Amino acid sequence: MDELPIRSGDDVVRVRQHVRNAAASSGLSLVDQTKLVTAASELARNTLIHGGGGVARVEVVKSVNGRTGIKLHFADEGPGIPDVKLALTDGWTSGTGLGLGLSGSRRLVDEFELKSEPGAGTSVVVVKWSR
Amino acid sequence: MDQVPILKIGQTLFVSIQIDLQDESVMLLQEDLAAELAATAARGVIIDITAVEIVDSFIGRMLATIGSISRLFDAETVIVGMRPAVAITLTELGLSLNGVRTALNAEKGLALLNGRT
Amino acid sequence: MDVGASQQRMAAFLRDNPDKVVGGWSELVAAGLRGRTSPQEVRRELEDLYSLIIRELSGTDEDAAGELRAVLDELSRNRARDGFTPSETALSVFSLKEAVYELVAESADLVPEYLAFSRVIDDLGLRTFEAYSAAREQIITDQSTSMMELSTPVVRLWDGIIAVPLVGTLDSARTQLVMEKLLETLVATEADHAVIDITGVPTVDTEVAQHLLKTVSAARLLGAECTISGIRPQVAQTIVSLGIEFGDIATKATLADALALALKHAGLKVVPA
Numbered sequence: 001m002d003e004l005p006i007r008s009g010d011d012v013v014r015v016r017q018h019v020r021n022a023a024a025s026s027g028l029s030l031v032d033q034t035k036l037v038t039a040a041s042e043l044a045r046n047t048l049i050h051g052g053g054g055v056a057r058v059e060v061v062k063s064v065n066g067r068t069g070i071k072l073h074f075a076d077e078g079p080g081i082p083d084v085k086l087a088l089t090d091g092w093t094s095g096t097g098l099g100l101g102l103s104g105s106r107r108l109v110d111e112f113e114l115k116s117e118p119g120a121g122t123s124v125v126v127v128k129w130s131r
Numbered sequence: 132m133d134q135v136p137i138l139k140i141g142q143t144l145f146v147s148i149q150i151d152l153q154d155e156s157v158m159l160l161q162e163d164l165a166a167e168l169a170a171t172a173a174r175g176v177i178i179d180i181t182a183v184e185i186v187d188s189f190i191g192r193m194l195a196t197i198g199s200i201s202r203l204f205d206a207e208t209v210i211v212g213m214r215p216a217v218a219i220t221l222t223e224l225g226l227s228l229n230g231v232r233t234a235l236n237a238e239k240g241l242a243l244l245n246g247r248t
Numbered sequence: 249m250d251v252g253a254s255q256q257r258m259a260a261f262l263r264d265n266p267d268k269v270v271g272g273w274s275e276l277v278a279a280g281l282r283g284r285t286s287p288q289e290v291r292r293e294l295e296d297l298y299s300l301i302i303r304e305l306s307g308t309d310e311d312a313a314g315e316l317r318a319v320l321d322e323l324s325r326n327r328a329r330d331g332f333t334p335s336e337t338a339l340s341v342f343s344l345k346e347a348v349y350e351l352v353a354e355s356a357d358l359v360p361e362y363l364a365f366s367r368v369i370d371d372l373g374l375r376t377f378e379a380y381s382a383a384r385e386q387i388i389t390d391q392s393t394s395m396m397e398l399s400t401p402v403v404r405l406w407d408g409i410i411a412v413p414l415v416g417t418l419d420s421a422r423t424q425l426v427m428e429k430l431l432e433t434l435v436a437t438e439a440d441h442a443v444i445d446i447t448g449v450p451t452v453d454t455e456v457a458q459h460l461l462k463t464v465s466a467a468r469l470l471g472a473e474c475t476i477s478g479i480r481p482q483v484a485q486t487i488v489s490l491g492i493e494f495g496d497i498a499t500k501a502t503l504a505d506a507l508a509l510a511l512k513h514a515g516l517k518v519v520p521a
Contacts, residue, residue: 009153009154009155012153012154013151013153016151016185017151020184020185030216031215031216031219031220031424031428033216034185034214034216034217034219034220035219035220035223037184037185038185038186038187038220038224041185041187041189042187042188045154045187045189062318063382064321064378064379064382065321065325065379065382065383065385065386066321066322066325066383066386067386101187101188101224103225104188104223104224104225104226105224107223107224107225108220108223108224131389131393211471213469213470215427215428215431215432215434215435215466215470217469218431218466218467218469218470219424219427219428219431219466221466221469222427222462222465222466222469223462227465228469232471233468233469233470233471234471235434235435235438235440235470235471235472236438239438239440239471240471243471
């Protein structure tokens, strides 16, 4: 597992590149790689802008039936999200949802777990599996 | 921070985004384009994203904003060369890129601006 | 009973009697597999498992549990691929209990340890079942993916006009494939117009309509205009009653109508020769 700091815009670019490399060498299709890196970009940016900075962890994982996947964990100690349900509002035609890019990112990955509490920071874990 | 060059050919401004842009460079491009449009009275803007592998909501909003800014200067913007993987991801993300037109390549983009299509 | 200490005592017993236990175990497994695997291969496989089980029972090795599970999953996948039943695979694990019991029964002083050990082996055996069915599911998924690929052609109708005749249900997996193929063909042929024909799609409900809308959105990002053709009368009624709106996407009854529209947009006309 690799841990990357998210403290600046350059760090967000670095996270994108790191996730792209990991995805490419894990057998994900080009479209799936693009989706994962895009989700990573959204979540990393959230961590920086709404979370006041934090960390990204990138891990290669294996499913019980032998598929390879990439697991990403974004964590910050920021103000947290007051209304998680609202933040995850769906509706792909509108593309908003408090501008947090969370609902969109969720559609780009296979597994999505969000934990956040006001004053206790935010943690997002996503997994994308190769087919 | 990298500055994206803006070319002027005839009445059209050409921008080709070649690298993984950092957020500040994105904002700078927006400012530079607004300045160029004001200074040159160009009628069209072509943004070539053939080399762009990732378009997230931030970049997407930037492109839509550039479209709106151009319209204020009575110019039209066309995004060209979007990669299939990017288009599929944007659609899934729910970003509609309203207000900007799109074309397959710079040639078709130009034809669109000149009203030939 | 202190589970940790009990497991360590069992681990010690297994460590001290490798030949007897693995020997008995291999015999039972080879018999269960009815000669389809050579005894030496069986013995080799079991020896690996044996040392991992000892490591996990000793409780000192943090990685042992993960490694053991990985090796078991691999074993189950291989057995599934080679056509063995899930019972045969699970039995390979369960028969270790029998092999151990034969030796423990003689001395009668490891009986409580045996009970705890038995539970551990049961869990491992059940795990092989799960891994087996997951492997079978993957085979089915792979096959259905190949079938989908074959049934999603993209054809060129004319210069700059391509068509995607869809046959069968349009679920999200299929939609992904259609989008990929359609967009790749748009780039390759530099087409300006795509016709998506749904004559062969049996039901069009809100979900299918959303998939179609998604596909059109993606094609438009590449500068192509889309027409949806093949709307049958019953489908039209269903669409209206469900309140589905296709917005500014042109829809036509037949592929021919859609082609005529596309030609018109391209500034072309069909005249008698």
